[in-house]
Amino acid sequence: MSLREQMTELARAAKSASRELALLDASRKNDCLNAMADAIERNAGQLKSANAVDVEAARGSDMAPAMLDRLVLDDKRIAAMAKGLREVAELPDPVGRILHETTRPNGLKLKKVATPIGVIVIIFESRPNVTADAAGLCFKSGNATILRGGKEAMNSNRAIAEVMLSAATERFPGFPKGAIQVVPVTEREAIPELLGLTEYVDLCIPRGGEGLIKAVAECSRVPVIKHYKGVCHLFIDKGADMGMAEEIALNAKVQRPGVCNAIETLLVDRAVAGEFLPRIARRYAEHNVELRADAEALQILSGNYDRLKPAVEGDWFEEYLDLVLAVRVVDGVDAAIAHINQYGSAHSDGIVTGDEATADKFLAGVDSAAVYWNASTRFTDGGQFGMGAEIGISTDRIGARGPMGLEELTTYKWLCLGSGQLRS
Numbered sequence: 001m002s003l004r005e006q007m008t009e010l011a012r013a014a015k016s017a018s019r020e021l022a023l024l025d026a027s028r029k030n031d032c033l034n035a036m037a038d039a040i041e042r043n044a045g046q047l048k049s050a051n052a053v054d055v056e057a058a059r060g061s062d063m064a065p066a067m068l069d070r071l072v073l074d075d076k077r078i079a080a081m082a083k084g085l086r087e088v089a090e091l092p093d094p095v096g097r098i099l100h101e102t103t104r105p106n107g108l109k110l111k112k113v114a115t116p117i118g119v120i121v122i123i124f125e126s127r128p129n130v131t132a133d134a135a136g137l138c139f140k141s142g143n144a145t146i147l148r149g150g151k152e153a154m155n156s157n158r159a160i161a162e163v164m165l166s167a168a169t170e171r172f173p174g175f176p177k178g179a180i181q182v183v184p185v186t187e188r189e190a191i192p193e194l195l196g197l198t199e200y201v202d203l204c205i206p207r208g209g210e211g212l213i214k215a216v217a218e219c220s221r222v223p224v225i226k227h228y229k230g231v232c233h234l235f236i237d238k239g240a241d242m243g244m245a246e247e248i249a250l251n252a253k254v255q256r257p258g259v260c261n262a263i264e265t266l267l268v269d270r271a272v273a274g275e276f277l278p279r280i281a282r283r284y285a286e287h288n289v290e291l292r293a294d295a296e297a298l299q300i301l302s303g304n305y306d307r308l309k310p311a312v313e314g315d316w317f318e319e320y321l322d323l324v325l326a327v328r329v330v331d332g333v334d335a336a337i338a339h340i341n342q343y344g345s346a347h348s349d350g351i352v353t354g355d356e357a358t359a360d361k362f363l364a365g366v367d368s369a370a371v372y373w374n375a376s377t378r379f380t381d382g383g384q385f386g387m388g389a390e391i392g393i394s395t396d397r398i399g400a401r402g403p404m405g406l407e408e409l410t411t412y413k414w415l416c417l418g419s420g421q422l423r424s
Helices: 003-021 026-042 044-059 065-071 075-090 129-140 151-171 190-194 210-219 242-254 270-285 295-301 313-317 332-343 356-365
Strands: 098-103 109-116 119-124 144-148 180-182 203-207 232-236 263-269 290-293 308-310 324-330 348-352 370-373 392-394 402-404 410-417
Touching (some): 003 119, 003 144, 003 180, 003 190, 026 044, 026 129, 026 151, 044 065, 075 129, 119 129, 129 144, 129 180, 151 180, 190 210, 232 332, 242 263, 242 270, 242 348, 263 270, 263 332, 270 324, 290 295, 295 308, 295 324, 313 324, 313 332, 332 348, 332 356, 356 370
Parallel strands (some): 119 144, 119 203, 144 180, 232 263, 232 348, 263 324, 290 308, 290 324, 348 370
Antiparallel strands (some): 109 410, 392 402
C-alpha cells in the first residue's frame, strides 16, 4: 500500500468515526474517559516499557537535554495523564451549548449551537503525554483525532493510544476505532499527504519547534492553528516589590526551563536595574543559568557572575528551552512593551509592579495570548486555567488563542426552526 493510500485509509476511518462521536451523549463520553484513565494507570508498566525503548534510542542520538526530558514517561507523568482525562470527564460537555438564540420578527427561531469540528490532526514532537491529552480532549468535544508524534516517541505514542482504545472499546463495544489513531509511519512525506485530504481532515494543530510549525503551515491544505514558540518575557518595573519580583523571575525561568511558558528574556527597568540584577543573578547562579546580557546589564553584572555573555540581536528572538536567559535594561514600561511586541512570539508575558496604572498600560499594550501582572508565566497551561488537559497553546490571533481546551475544539451551526415561513 502506498503512503497516500495509507493516509487516505486513516483519514477516511477518522471521518467515519467523527460522525459517530458527534452523536454520543455526555455520560457515554465521560464513562469512556474514566475507563481510559483507569487503563493508563493499570498499564503504567507497559507504557514505561514502551517509553524506555524510545528513551534509550534518544540517548544514543544528539537530542538536546530539554527534548529528552520531554520524552520521558515516569510515574508522575503517567499519573498526570490519567488525572487529566478524569478532569476532562468532569468538565461540562462543550457540544450542544447554545451560543446565541433569537426569534426574528417573522417568528423564525434561530439557535447558534456548538458542534464538533470533525477530524483533527495533531502533529507534535517528543512529549508522549500529548497523545492522551489531545485524544481525550478531542474525544470529549466529539472530534476524531489523528496523532502524528515524532519518530523519537513512536513506541510510547502507540502504546498510549492502544491502551486508551482498548479501554473505550471494552466499556463501549460500539466505540469507533477510527476515533483515536496514530500515524503508523515515520516518513516526513506522510504529513503533506495527510494534510492534503481536505475531504476528510478538517483541522491541523502542530505543536513543536519553529521549524515544524512553519513546515506544517506551508504544506497544509487544511486550516492550521499554530502553537508557535514561546519567547516569553518578564518585565520588572521600578514599582515592583523586589522580593516578589525575585521569586517570580526565578520560578518563571528555572521551575521547568524546557517548556514554552518559561521566560526567555528578563527586562528590568533602568531605575531598579542596579539593585535588582545582582539580587536575581545570585539566585540564578544557584541553578547554573547562563545570562546573555545587553551592554547595560553586562556592566552591572560583570565581575559578579561567572556564566555571563554579551547578548547579540538573535538572543532577543531565541526560545532557548534551557537554563539560558537573555537580560535587557529598558527605560520604563513603554520600552518594555515595545521590546516584547517586536521580539516576542505572542505567547505569555508578564510584569511585576505595585503600580496599577503601569500594570494596566502593560496589560493593554502587550499583544500576547496571556499577559500577567505579578504572577509567573508558568501558569499558561490548560490545567492551570481550569480546562483540564490542553490541546496546546495557540499564538494565532484568529480563532482560538492561548490554552486550547474543550470549547476551543468546537465550531457551531445554526438551527433554524420555522412554522412555514417563506421569504418574500
